[in-house]
Amino acid sequence: MPKNTQYVDYQHFLEQHIDSEKIVCYNKSIMERTGENMKAFLILEDGTVFEGIHIGADKQVISEIVFNTSMAGYLEVLTDPSYAGQAVCMTYPLIGNYGVCKEDMESRRIWPDAFIVRELSRTASNFRSDMTIQELLIQYDVPGIAGIDTRALTKILRQKGTMNGCITTDESYNLNELLPKLKAYTTGKVVEKVTCREKYIVKGSKSLSENGPISGSARYTGEKEMRPSLVKQLNGLGKKVALLDFGAKDNIARSLAQRGCDVTVYPAITPASEIIADAPDGIMLSNGPGDPKECTSIIAEIRKLYESDIPIFGICLGHQLMALATGADTFKMKYGHRGGNHPVKDLATGKVYISSQNHGYVVDMDKLDRDVATPAFVNVNDGTCEGLAYTGKNIFTVQYHPEACAGPQDSGYLFDRFIQMMEEK
C-alpha cells in the first residue's frame, strides 16, 4: 500500500486500542446447517420471542433493538460508534457475503451490543476480505442471532417503535424475570464509552495521489490496491480542523484529510477553551450514539464554541447537540432513520439527495427559534429536520451522514461547503 499520511497515523493509533482477544475459528460447514447449531433467542420487551441460531460471542446481552435497511455495508454499520448501546438488525437477509474488509472499518472496533441477521454467509467472497463476520463478532466479543424472520422483527419495531430486547442462548429463560430488566435498560451516557481517550492528528493529504486513485481511474496492477477516493481537488490544503469525537466514523476525518485538511481529533469531553486555544480554521462536530440530552456537559462546551465565531459543521449527534446548545429541542423518533436510502431536500437549492442515515433522535422543527437557526434540509418522506443553518453564524449542521460509509456518497459536497466557509472566514 502506498504511503498515505492520514491513514497510517490513524491506523497506528487504532492498533494500540484494538482489543487483543484471540480470533476463534469456527467450523464453517456447520453454520446455517440444520440441527447442529446452538439455539439463540431474541426476546423483546413486549414479550415477543424469536428463536434462531446463535452467532458470534457466547454471552447474553440486553440492548435497544434497531433496524438498518442498508443492503450493503454491514461492516460500516457494525463499526459505526453511533450504534453503541444498541443491537442492530439488518433488514437485508443475506449478510456477510463479502466478508470483512478490515480497511473498511469505520472505527477501531465494532460497537453494537449484538448483531441480528436472517442469514450469515458461510463464505466471505471478496478480494479484500480478511475474515468472516462470525470471526469478527467473536474477536470483539459481540453475540448475535441468525435465522430469525428479520422482516417480522422490523415490522414490530415499525409498528410499536424501537424497543429493548435480550439475546440469549439460555433456553430456560424466564420471561417474568427478564421483561422488567428489558424495560429498565437505557443506553445511558454512551458517548463517553466511544470517544477517543486522547487527542490525535490525522494529517491532510499533500497531493491527490496520497488518497489513492480517484474513483474511475483505478487500474488493476495485480496487487492489492488502495481504495479509490472521490476527491478531485485539495481545496482544504493547509486548513486546520478540530474534530470533536462523540463517536466519529473514520470517514469524517478521512473526507477532510483527503481534501487536504489537517484534522485534530479531540475526545468528546475536551473543554471548548482548549479547542479554541488551538486556533482551528473550523470545527467539526461528529456523529455519535445515544440520547443527545444525556450529553449535558458537552452541550455547555458547544455553546461556547457557538459563540467563538469559528466555522462549525455538525453531523448527526453533533447537529443535535448544537441545536440543544442553542435552545432548540430534540425528541426520540418512533423507530428512527437507519439506512442508505433516505431522501433529503436541500432547501437552498430544492435538490434532493439520497443520504446515509443513522439516528433515533431528531431536532424538533416546531420549537425552533428561527432567529437562531432555520431548517436547511428536510426529509422528503416524513418532513423531519435534516439540517439547520445558523442565523448570522458560519455554522451549519446536518442530521444525516455526508461521510457515507455505508451508503450513498451524494452529500460529500457538504465537506466542500464547510471548507468554503473556512476559506471565506
Add this chain to the structure above:
Amino acid sequence: MPKNPNVKRVMVIGSGPIVIGQAAEFDYAGTQACRSLKEEGCEVILVNSNPATIMTDKEIADKVYIEPLTVDVLKQIIIKEKPDSLLPNMGGQAGLNLGMELDESGFLKEHGVTLLGTTAETIRNAEGRQEFKDLMERIGEPCAPSLLVENIEDGVNFAKEIGYPVVLRPAYTLGGSGGGIAHNQAEIEDILEKGLRLSRVGQVLVERCISGWKEIEYEVMRDSAGNCITVCNMENLDPVGVHTGDSIVVAPSQTLSDKEYQMLRTSALNIIDELGITGGCNVQFALHPTSFEYCVIEVNPRVSRSSALASKATGYPIAKVAAKIALGYTLDEIPNAITGKTFASFEPTLDYCVVKVPRLPFDKFITAKRTLTTQMKATGEVMSICNSFEGGLMKALRSLEQHVDCLRSYDFSDLTKDELRKRLTVVDDQRIFVIAEAIRKGISYDEIHEITMVDHWFIDKIAILTEMEQALIDGPLTAELLREAKRLEFTDDIISRFTGKPASEIKAMRMENGITAAYKMVDTCAAEFEAATPYYYSVYGGENEAKETHDRKKVLVLGSGPIRIGQGIEFDFCSVHATWAFSKAGFETIIVNNNPETVSTDFDIADKLYFEPLTPEDVENIVNIEKPDGAVVQFGGQTAIKLTEALMEMGVPILGTKAEDVDAAEDRELFDRILQETEIPRAAGGTVFTAEEAKEVANRLGYPVLVRPSYVLGGQGMQIAICDEEIEEFMAVINRYAQDHPILVDKYLQGKELEVDAVCDGTDILIPGIMEHIERTGVHSGDSISVYPAPTVSEHIKETIAEYTRRLAKALHVKGLINIQFIAVGEEIYVIEVNPRSSRTVPYISKVTGIPIVDLATEVILGKKIRDLGYEPGLQPEAGYYAIKMPVFSFEKIRGAEISLGPEMKSTGECLGISKSFNEALYKAFIGAGIDLPKHKQVIITVKDADKGEAIEIGRRFEKLGYTIYATRSTANTLKEAGVKVRKVNKISQESPTVMDLLLGHKIDLVIDTPTQGRDKSRDGFLIRRTAIETGVHCLTSLDTANALLTSLEHAKDEALTLVDIASL
C-alpha cells in the same frame, strides 16, 4: 416543478413485433406510461404494429394506430393527429431509433412536436459509440479501450494493437445483434462483416475484452431538476461475456462491498447527470473481480428489459415515474404508489433476493448452438423472489417450464473430473448444472472460479444446494432436514425423488411439522413503511403477511409464465383483460405469474399479485392461504391449462370450461367420439407411444403424416413425416422427455387452413370472425400469415365453419373461449384441432372486430348469456377492413437454427396490417415485419422438385416486376424452359462463384428456398437459408408466402398509406 401545461397530446411509440432482445417488457413499460399520461389528463396517440399488446387497447390510449413502425408512417400520423409531444423512450431501441430519425430530419420541429423525456442530443451521446466514449473520458469515467470502425481492416489493425480477445459491438442494434467476441483475425473478420451490415449506421465498436469481470447494472432515474436516484442494482452470475439478457441475474448485487457498490452507484449517477437524461436509464458496468478497476459497458437512455426487471424486483414503477418526469414533475413530487406515504425520490431497499433466469429457445431449435455470447438469444425470462439466493434459484428454475426443477435436472454425472473441467469452459445455458456436478465431484471452488470466473459466493450457494441433495439422498429425512430443504425451495417432488418417498408422504410430513409457505410483501422499503399494495412472494420459515380477505368473491387468475416461442405476450393480454373483467364484475382478483416482463405482474393490475412459480405445489400454497372461490385457467395458455387437474384436486372450482372437457379436446379417443357424435370430419389418425406404433399407424394411413405430442402449445415437436426414417427421428426427439400423454399421428391433408376464436355460453356461440391462413396446411398457424376476414373461401365454407364451431363448443360444454383450426380441401371442411381456451389470435381478432372477446368470455364464465351482453349469437358480420397478421422471426439471433417453416412454430412475434383494401393491408403487414422490398431487385430462387411447377409463375411475376432472378441448376432449368429469364448459379458444393458468394455480395433482396424434407443440417438448402438470414437477406420457405409478397409488391404504390385508428373502429 409541476406538470408542463403545454403537454396535452402525446404520441407514444411502441416497440413493434416481439423479437429476441425486444419482448413483452415494452408492452409493460408502454402500458404503464400511457396509463400514467392519461392519469395526468393527456390525450395519448399510440403507434405500435404489434396487435398482441395491451398498450394498443382503446382503454389504454385515445387513438390507436396498429401501423408499421416506419418513419413515413409516423410522419403521416403526426400530420393527421397533430400531437404536441412525442414520447420515444418507451418503445425500446426500435421506438428510440424512430424518434431520433424524426428529430434529426427536422420533422418534429417543423410540426411543433416536442420530444419528451430525454433529448435527442442525450440519446446521441448515450448511443453513439464515439460520442459516448468522448463524454465518459471528459468526466473521468472509464471505458474499455475501444475504437469505432467502419471497415474490417481498421478493426483488425486496432485488435492487433490492443490484443485479442476483443469484443465487437455494432452501433444502434437491439439485443446486441451481430456482436461477439473474437479471439483471432479470422473471427474478427467474420463478426465484423456481419456487424457492420446490421448496424443502422454501419459502425462497429472494437474494444478490449473484459470478459470474466463482474457484470453489474444500475437502474437510474433523473428528473429535469437534476435529482438522481438509483432504483436498484443487479449482479450477473454469469460474468461479462454473456449478454445480460441471457445471464442469471440477481438483485441486489451480492458480492460487492459497500465501497464497490457506492463507487459504481456514484459513477452511474455522474453519467446520467452528465448525459442530462430525464427519465429512466440503465448503466452497465464491468468490475474487475480483484480490484477497484471498472469499465462502463453501456448506457441505455430509455426503459429496457433490465428496467422492467428492476421495477418488478423492487416494486418501483420505473416507466410510470419516467412518464411523469417527462411531463415535468420532479421525483419528490411523485408519490410512491406502493407505500402511498413516501415519494419517488428515494431508493428502494430490498429485504429479499431476486433471481432472474433467461428462457432460452434451444428446446425449439434443437440444431442451434447453445453457446451464450454477447448476442442475446433468450425469448423471455422468469423472475423469482425469496429470502435466500438458493431458494430464489430453485424457484426460478422450476418457473422455466423446461423440464428443470433442480440442479440435477441436466445429468452430467457420467463425466469424469477432467471432462467436467473441459465442459466448464463451455459457456451455455447448462453451465450452472455443470458447476453443480463439478462441486459434487470435488473440483475446488478456486478451480471452478478460475475456469468460469463465476464468483465464489455463487459457487458456494450452488454447493449448498448440492449438499442438500446429498443430505436428502443419504437420509434419514428428519423434520429438521425437511424444514431446511423447504427453506432452500426444494419442492415435495424433488424431495420425493431424492428420498424415494412418495410426494404425498413428504407433504403429510410437512403438515405434521407445520412446515408451510409464508408470504412476504414486496414493499420497496424493507418494511420500514406500511405498504398499500399486496405484492407477495413465498418463503419457508417466518410470519405470513398475506392477509386473508373475504369481503368479495375471489378468483385466481393463472398467468402464462415466461415468453417463449408458441406462448407469447398474447396470453398475458388475455390474463390481464380477464382480471380486469373479473374486477369489474365485483370479484377480488389474484394473479399468479413469474414473468417480470409482463403487464400482468404490474403491481396494480390485480387486487393481489403472487410472484411465484406456476407449479401445482406453489399454486397450492397460495390456494391454502387465499381459499379462492374459483380459478380461471383458460387465459394463461398451456401453463395455466396444465394446472387444471391439480387445482381440482385442491378443491378449487375451475371457472368456465370444465377440466374434463379440456381433456376431451386433447384426448384422442374422447375427441374422436365427440367428432363422430357431431358428425364433423377430421383427418384420419391414431395415438401412439413408441416409434414402432407410430410407423404402423403412418403406414396404415399412408405418408405424409403429421406427428405431434398432445398437450403442447406452438406445435412443439410437431413434424410432417414422409417416411419411416423420419418417424423414427421425430419420435426420438419427442421422447427425449417422458411423455405423460400419447403422441398423435395424423394423415396430412393439404388445403387451406382456417381458424376461429369463439365465445360460448353453453347454449349460444359468438364468432367474431373467420381467419384464413395464406400458407397452406403444414405451416404452423402461428407462423402463417393470417387474414381476416377470410378472403378466398365461399359462403358455404364460412357457414359450415360456424356450424361446426357451434356443434363442437356445445359438445365440449365450452363456457368461455374456444379456438378451432380447420382445413378446407375444396368445399370439404375438416377439423384439425380444438383448444377450449384462449389463443394467440384473440387479441388480434378482438382489436380488428372491436369485439372484446376476453371480457365477453369472462362475463359468460360468470353466468351471463351472449344475448344479455348485447350480441346476436353466431358468426358476426364482417368488418369493413382487412386485417392481416404477419409472423415475425428472430432467426438471425439463433446461430444454427433451421428457419424453414413447418408444423412447429418458430416465430417470436407478429405485426398487423390493416386497411380497407386487401393489398394495402398485406403491404402494411410486410412492411411492419421489416420486409421492405425492393432494394437491389435481385432474387434467388431454389425450390424442391415438387414445387418446380409453382415456381414458374413466381419467377414470371418477379420478372415482370423487373427483378433479376438467380437460381440453382434444376430450378434454373425449369424456369428457363418456361421462358423465364434466369441466371444460373452454382450450388455451394460446386465451384465458386456459388449462391453463397452471391449472398455475401450483398446485392440480393430475397431468397426463396423451399426445403426438402427432414432436418438434415448439412444440406445445401440449410446453408443457403442460414447464410441469407445471417447476412440480413429475407428468406421465404413457403411459396404461398412468396406469392403473397409478390401480390403486395405488385400493388405497392408510392402514395401514402391510409391510416386506421383502431380505437374508433
